[in-house]
Amino acid sequence: DGGITQSPKYLFRKEGQNVTLSCEQNLNHDAMYWYRQDPGQGLRLIYYSQIVNDFQKGDIAEGYSVSREKKESFPLTVTSAQKNPTAFYLCASIGQFNEQFFGPGTRLTVL
């Protein structure tokens, strides 16, 4: 089945640690996105990538980093510089009709 996978589903981080969230897609989509969602809030764009080896900052990129070495993979690192990282993180890709497809998300909690 084609789709987007994210791992882990739940992640706990100690303050001062960097953690990396995985996002993989087998939809052959070029563009991929990372969003953050806080309780009761909408989605906010962290980073996006239009093609391999290229990525752009979104609205809230501070404290995050990404890489796009392969078309299928777009990992997100939450660094210790991110002051309030506890949130629900969603990865998405975009289809030929501009519709977005989302992975199941990673729920990150800072202890």
Next chain:
Amino acid sequence: RKEVEQDPGPFNVPEGATVAFNCTYSNSASQSFFWYRQDCRKEPKLLMSVYSSGNEDGRFTAQLNRASQYISLLIRDSKLSDSATYLCVVNNRGYSSASKIIFGSGTRLSIRP
């Protein structure tokens, strides 16, 4: 003014009722419009695209009004399983330019028996 605005609700309606949501957008050059459904603690899932001529999928009807810059979603004969948050999404993506996808904050719908 937010780029995409939705009434946050919650809308609390009885089963079988008809309910409608509106979503306004500020960029007149917006190109693509969508409604997504998000269940609690889950990812958003595409409900339907919104076309200029309006489109229907079973009990769901979506409309686009470019002149007034809003889109709407109508749910007829609502079911308990329709309870969710409905997200309005506006996409200004061009094939040669960087994508600009704007999400509304969502409208919560609760269907009561």
